[in-house]
Amino acid sequence: MAKRKLNVAMIGYDFMGRAHANAWRQVGRFFQDAPFDPVLKVVVGRTEAKVKEAAARLGFEEHATSWQEVLGRKDIDVVDICTPGDSHAPIAIAAAEAGKAILCEKPLANTVADAERMTSAAKKAGVVNMVCHNYRRCPAVALAKQLIDDGQIGDIHHYRGLYLQDWIVDPKFPRVWRLEKARAGSGSLGDILSHTMDLSRHLVGEPVEVSGLLKTFIGERPLPEDPARRGKVDVDDSAQALVKFANGAVGYYEGTRFAPGRKNYNRFEINGSKGSLVWDLERMNELELYVESGPTSGFRTISVTDGKHPYLAAWWPPGHIIGYEHSFTHTVYDFSKAVAEGKSPRPDFEDGLKNQRVLDAIERSAATGQWVKVGAPIHPERTMDQSERRA
Numbered sequence: 001m002a003k004r005k006l007n008v009a010m011i012g013y014d015f016m017g018r019a020h021a022n023a024w025r026q027v028g029r030f031f032q033d034a035p036f037d038p039v040l041k042v043v044v045g046r047t048e049a050k051v052k053e054a055a056a057r058l059g060f061e062e063h064a065t066s067w068q069e070v071l072g073r074k075d076i077d078v079v080d081i082c083t084p085g086d087s088h089a090p091i092a093i094a095a096a097e098a099g100k101a102i103l104c105e106k107p108l109a110n111t112v113a114d115a116e117r118m119t120s121a122a123k124k125a126g127v128v129n130m131v132c133h134n135y136r137r138c139p140a141v142a143l144a145k146q147l148i149d150d151g152q153i154g155d156i157h158h159y160r161g162l163y164l165q166d167w168i169v170d171p172k173f174p175r176v177w178r179l180e181k182a183r184a185g186s187g188s189l190g191d192i193l194s195h196t197m198d199l200s201r202h203l204v205g206e207p208v209e210v211s212g213l214l215k216t217f218i219g220e221r222p223l224p225e226d227p228a229r230r231g232k233v234d235v236d237d238s239a240q241a242l243v244k245f246a247n248g249a250v251g252y253y254e255g256t257r258f259a260p261g262r263k264n265y266n267r268f269e270i271n272g273s274k275g276s277l278v279w280d281l282e283r284m285n286e287l288e289l290y291v292e293s294g295p296t297s298g299f300r301t302i303s304v305t306d307g308k309h310p311y312l313a314a315w316w317p318p319g320h321i322i323g324y325e326h327s328f329t330h331t332v333y334d335f336s337k338a339v340a341e342g343k344s345p346r347p348d349f350e351d352g353l354k355n356q357r358v359l360d361a362i363e364r365s366a367a368t369g370q371w372v373k374v375g376a377p378i379h380p381e382r383t384m385d386q387s388e389r390r391a
């Protein structure tokens with residue numbers, strides 16, 4: 001029997017736009033029980049010629065240059081937000097008011113206030129909403145979650161999360177939008193450490209207090225549109241934090257784009273009272289498990305490629321590995337099921353808001369040199385910048 005169509009409007013069509021469009025195209029071809037037949041209805045950009053080309057390349061029926069007009073269309077079911085952080089709040093709030101289901105890229109917003117407005121708009125409208133922290137849906141991470149929930153590594157003591165890249169080490173690298181606070185909200189903090197944080201919330205529990213350290217190594221860079229001129233970098237290049245969790249675990253987050261040789265080293269190590277788990281995106285099909293078992297105990301590597309592992313029955317025979325793009329297909333699969341059920345999947349906007357509060361606490365801690373409780377009211381010292389404080 002033909003499945004019901006699900007008409008998708010995607011805003012933004014570059015890196016994440018390509019990843020999401022691929023996921024929407026693939027989901028029904030591999031997941032037989034996907035509830036809908038997704039239709040790539042319309043892609044939205046700002047420049048007519050570019051978005052027209054993207055629509056043809058990515059397989060969209062139509063293109064448009066006004067997301068406001070697209071959100072007003074009755075035939076759109078899902079709004080998929082793949083733009084920089086400064087446009088997440090206006091698009092998501094308008095999409096909620098128009099009654100659309102919303103898949104929004106991370107971090108949910110650029111500020112706690114925007115994340116709060118987005119979360120309450122989605123709640124008020126009763127629309128299904130999700131933040132695209134796709135790494136939760138790498139099969140090895142989903143298996144780690146199952147093992148932790150089953151008590152296999154006991155009570156968690158430590159979470160060590162690293163997200164290391166190296167693409168801005170060169171001072172000649174241009175001041176792209178990710179290096180502008182007004183567009184991106186923050187630097188490596190929101191861009192990559194938000195994933196580390198989301199994984200810690202998923203696998204360990206709620207962070208309640210942080211001691212943060214932010215550092216900008218290169219304060220000015222050539223402007224992309226005119227390399228002879230230079231523009232200010234007003235976000236962090238590196239973000240670190242010591243973390244206390246509500247359940248008594250303690251941990252450490254580090255996110256940087258200044259780690260030569262590390263391309264997308266998204267890694268965690270979790271130590272519990274009975275064992276440990278280690279995962280690294282660059283070897284995403286493997287999960288390392290240590291469980292104390294006498295003289296032969298040692299870390300062993302599970303090849304998470306079997307049909308009995310999460311999501312993998314839909315793909316290939318054991319040992320036939322999957323890649324980065326599959327994490328988005330799994331995200332879109334769970335999102336579609338949630339739309340069919342009318343219930344938001346995790347991480348939803350509420351999770352995005354909680355994540356945003358942790359980002360904010362790290363920023364405030366870095367500015368004051370003090371431990372900061374997550375969600376604590378804004379302190380007057382917030383208005384003082386780091387250079388004033390040091391003086």
Ligand SMILES: NC(=O)c1ccc[n+]([C@@H]2O[C@H](COP(=O)([O-])OP(=O)(O)OC[C@H]3O[C@@H](n4cnc5c(N)ncnc54)[C@H](O)[C@@H]3O)[C@@H](O)[C@H]2O)c1
Pocket residue numbers: 011012013014015016017044045046067082083084085087105106107132133134191
């Ligand atoms: N889930 C992940 O692992 C992951 C990875 C990369 C980026 N992201 C997130 O995805 C989002 C987009 O990042 P990206 O890497 O795809 O960026 P990008 O620069 O590659 O693409 C951004 C797209 O948005 C469009 N755009 C920008 N401002 C717009 C506006 N006001 N209205 C309409 N279109 C607009 C641009 O034309 C472009 O098509 C960000 O929130 C980023 O943090 C998530």
